[in-house]
Amino acid sequence: MCGIFGYAGRRHDAAKVILEGLKRLEYRGYDSWGVAVLTLGKIASVKKVGAIGEVVELGLPKSSVGIGHTRWATHGGVTLKNAHPHTSTHNNFVVAQNGIVENFQTLKSRLFNKGFKFQTETDTEVIVRLIEEKLKKIKDFREAVRAAFLELDGRNTIIVLDEFGKIIACRNGSPLIIGTNSEGELLFSSDTLSFANLATKMIVVENGQMVESDGSAIGLFGIKSGRREKVSWEKVDVKSHKVGKEGFDHFMIKEIFEIPQVVDQVANQDKKALMDLSRFVIRSKNVYTIGSGTTGIAAAQIAYFLRHFAKVNAISLVGADAYECYDLFQKGDLMIAPSQSGETADVLEVIEIAKKRGVKIASNVNMPGSMMTKLSDFKFMTGAGPEVSVVSTKVFVAHIAWGYLLAKTIRGKYGEGMGNIKNLSKAIKKYLDDAKNIKSVRDLAKLLMEEDDIYLLGKAQNFQIIREGMVKLIETSYKHAHAMPAGDLKHYAITLMEKGVVVIVAVSADSVRADVLNSVSQVKARGAYVVGISSLVSREFDYFLKVGDLEEVSSIMNVVPLQLLAYYLALGLGHNVDRPRNIAKSVTVK
Ligand code: GLU
Numbered sequence: 100m101c102g103i104f105g106y107a108g109r110r111h112d113a114a115k116v117i118l119e120g121l122k123r124l125e126y127r128g129y130d131s132w133g134v135a136v137l138t139l140g141k142i143a144s145v146k147k148v149g150a151i152g153e154v155v156e157l158g159l160p161k162s163s164v165g166i167g168h169t170r171w172a173t174h175g176g177v178t179l180k181n182a183h184p185h186t187s188t189h190n191n192f193v194v195a196q197n198g199i200v201e202n203f204q205t206l207k208s209r210l211f212n213k214g215f216k217f218q219t220e221t222d223t224e225v226i227v228r229l230i231e232e233k234l235k236k237i238k239d240f241r242e243a244v245r246a247a248f249l250e251l252d253g254r255n256t257i258i259v260l261d262e263f264g265k266i267i268a269c270r271n272g273s274p275l276i277i278g279t280n281s282e283g284e285l286l287f288s289s290d291t292l293s294f295a296n297l298a299t300k301m302i303v304v305e306n307g308q309m310v311e312s313d314g315s316a317i318g319l320f321g322i323k324s325g326r327r328e329k330v331s332w333e334k335v336d337v338k339s340h341k342v343g344k345e346g347f348d349h350f351m352i353k354e355i356f357e358i359p360q361v362v363d364q365v366a367n368q369d370k371k372a373l374m375d376l377s378r379f380v381i382r383s384k385n386v387y388t389i390g391s392g393t394t395g396i397a398a399a400q401i402a403y404f405l406r407h408f409a410k411v412n413a414i415s416l417v418g419a420d421a422y423e424c425y426d427l428f429q430k431g432d433l434m435i436a437p438s439q440s441g442e443t444a445d446v447l448e449v450i451e452i453a454k455k456r457g458v459k460i461a462s463n464v465n466m467p468g469s470m471m472t473k474l475s476d477f478k479f480m481t482g483a484g485p486e487v488s489v490v491s492t493k494v495f496v497a498h499i500a501w502g503y504l505l506a507k508t509i510r511g512k513y514g515e516g517m518g519n520i521k522n523l524s525k526a527i528k529k530y531l532d533d534a535k536n537i538k539s540v541r542d543l544a545k546l547l548m549e550e551d552d553i554y555l556l557g558k559a560q561n562f563q564i565i566r567e568g569m570v571k572l573i574e575t576s577y578k579h580a581h582a583m584p585a586g587d588l589k590h591y592a593i594t595l596m597e598k599g600v601v602v603i604v605a606v607s608a609d610s611v612r613a614d615v616l617n618s619v620s621q622v623k624a625r626g627a628y629v630v631g632i633s634s635l636v637s638r639e640f641d642y643f644l645k646v647g648d649l650e651e652v653s654s655i656m657n658v659v660p661l662q663l664l665a666y667y668l669a670l671g672l673g674h675n676v677d678r679p680r681n682i683a684k685s686v687t688v689k
Pocket of ligand 1: 101102169170171172173174175181196197198199200221222223
């Protein structure tokens, strides 16, 4: 879950390069961070609690090699002591880790009994002590790190810097990419985008591989075998991105305003690739879609589109809860995985199991060079550009728009689907460009500021959409939100309906409209305050958020006001909009 960044080259401002890299990785974890560099045989480090924010100067000495880390704590509180990199007893090396050492208690007790002292509550420190233990017997540093790493259970990626300027990094889980350029500089990072401005070539290190650099050359080794493996560089095909907000106050709102372009980009799909996948869907025995959090909802909406438009019996799974399906996976099945990072641990685990059982994988990933893409038989790139806000908006829309297009393609209606996607892009642009619409959501946010609970209703194409609305509200406002199928309300949640309760309903001009409005009357009769998101007004609405009527893709349009509402609520409540408490964007731990 954290971000790892390392630098080795000719510059003397390694700390600065690392700091800039960490800023670009901060979406991965932002509770604390640290940088360690080597100068004249001495390792110096700086650690801080909180976000990197606007920090530009670290006060570290000149150096041409170092490592850094942004943390998303899993073991041990968010404190300075627990922040990475962690230093060895004699300051002869430092370690930063991404992941969880699942057997850390066992290792810690063993090392403790052998006399090793522990200063922190992290599982990372166990790795430090383990390397120290190995170094007593194994003189070669790389071999000692390798031996230590082999004892770790769980998905882990580590980066180690020693007093001679050696960087060693091992991967068995979270991503690790090595970049280089014509100057021979080396960059180590958790993603490609963070160094796209510096590197021209890269290696996506695979699970079970480790790299060693002495500052200029790089060696790739199998962790189990210890044997050298062939290094093959690939071109960095990603445009460097600005870390800036480009005039917006937050990344979240900037990214919402990018939705029209992102949807347009979906319309520029590689038709042949989509056709190939469509043919495979038709031949498949079972079709699963999978994701976690917001992407789990995208997966469910894609499954809806597949069932509704393509008449394919798609089943959606949540990454952390797919267990009961493991025995059902079989050759001839297909699993479709949309993903922001392509590294979500929960989903990767299911994919690996499914693959072993012969299931083919199709992925649509926003981050280039990911594990999920590597594991896929049908590879699609979301192409939404970097989504910096932890609260996903544009990537969610891109994924479901792609799912809609896939469903139409399967049905032999690629052209019609394409036309609808293009209209959608225009309609969302028109909606966002109209200041009246924005004001209306803003005013609603003011009205809801004091509410503790918000209910959301939807049906059919809008059910997953209001669930995504729920997720957005919870993520940004920390309020309790509850989404349910409109008709199910009468079976339980009707007990909670009383004067003043807020109910948001997304309802399109479709065949279930009357049904949904019937449920709305039931909550209204009990005094609820009803907010309607629709292209048509209804007398049941106390507050009306008007959107364009987009027929088959109207549900995709409806998510935009919900995203805006979550944004303005967070803003009004004074929350950290782009980095809500406790969550990180790329959840690479289980
Ligand atoms: N498990 C480590 C910790 O809690 C690393 C977490 C991370 O990946 O940021 O410090």
